[in-house]
Amino acid sequence: MNNEIVVERLFETLVRGDREATRAIVQETIGAGIPAETLSQEVYWKLLEMIISLYRADQLSTVAHHYATRLLRSLVDQVQARYTSKPSRGRSILTFSGPSEADELAGQLVADLAEADGYDVCFGGGGVAADEILSEVGQRKPDVLLMFSSAPADAPQIRKIIDSIRTIGACPDVQMVVGGGVFSRADGLAEEIGADLWASDPAQLLEKLALEPNRRAAPDQRTVGRHRRSGNRSAA
Numbered sequence: 245m246n247n248e249i250v251v252e253r254l255f256e257t258l259v260r261g262d263r264e265a266t267r268a269i270v271q272e273t274i275g276a277g278i279p280a281e282t283l284s285q286e287v288y289w290k291l292l293e294m295i296i297s298l299y300r301a302d303q304l305s306t307v308a309h310h311y312a313t314r315l316l317r318s319l320v321d322q323v324q325a326r327y328t329s330k331p332s333r334g335r336s337i338l339t340f341s342g343p344s345e346a347d348e349l350a351g352q353l354v355a356d357l358a359e360a361d362g363y364d365v366c367f368g369g370g371g372v373a374a375d376e377i378l379s380e381v382g383q384r385k386p387d388v389l390l391m392f393s394s395a396p397a398d399a400p401q402i403r404k405i406i407d408s409i410r411t412i413g414a415c416p417d418v419q420m421v422v423g424g425g426v427f428s429r430a431d432g433l434a435e436e437i438g439a440d441l442w443a444s445d446p447a448q449l450l451e452k453l454a455l456e457p458n459r460r461a462a463p464d465q466r467t468v469g470r471h472r473r474s475g476n477r478s479a480a
Contacts, residue, residue: 261311
């Protein structure tokens with residue numbers, strides 16, 4: 245089954261809030277043998293990107309955006325049970341997102357996929373103050389702090405969190421990872437705010453985490469408020 249056609253069909257039913265038609269398309273797609281992880285990475289993620297992009301461009305009404313994100317979230321909830329769980333990687337991820345429904349949905353989708361990929365995941369969603377995130381990092385000492393955002397307004401808080409953790413040194417080995425639309429649209433932003441890894445989609449993110457599990461920003465790339473560019477990095 246062509247995933248692009250599935251995306252187009254589902255988009256039309258999602259923005260109409262047509263729950264019955266949406267479920268029918270999903271069941272048809274699953275019946276055709278598409279793996280659950282592929283459904284999330286190549287269909288649901290693309291749908292979410294479309295919804296966010298069109299809404300930001302004022303090409304999608306608020307009610308259509310709400311229909312689509314709420315209904316898509318129910319699909320993401322349901323597909324998680326079909327994931328194939330891999331052996332434990334012995335690594336933990338603490339993840340948060342921007343405050344919008346779409347940001348939380350993106351974070352949840354990635355958290356679910358990472359958990360199935362063998363990571364121990366705690367997902368706090370959006371609307372959590374920077375000081376509480378810092379407290380959680382200090383207490384839990386995760387291997388990875390993953391922050392997702394689609395809005396430029398969220399970047400200063402993410403920068404503040406990264407700089408605070410690096411400056412305080414309470415959890416020096418934590419790997420700072422970011423993702424979401426704002427980091428895809430703004431080339432170099434993730435690197436500028438001090439992230440160790442960044443990616444444009446869940447599949448790329450999981451691949452980078454697996455390939456570079458111990459990657460950390462060098463000390464001279466952690467200068468607060470200074471643009472960081474290094475020759476061995478490229479924006480995702």
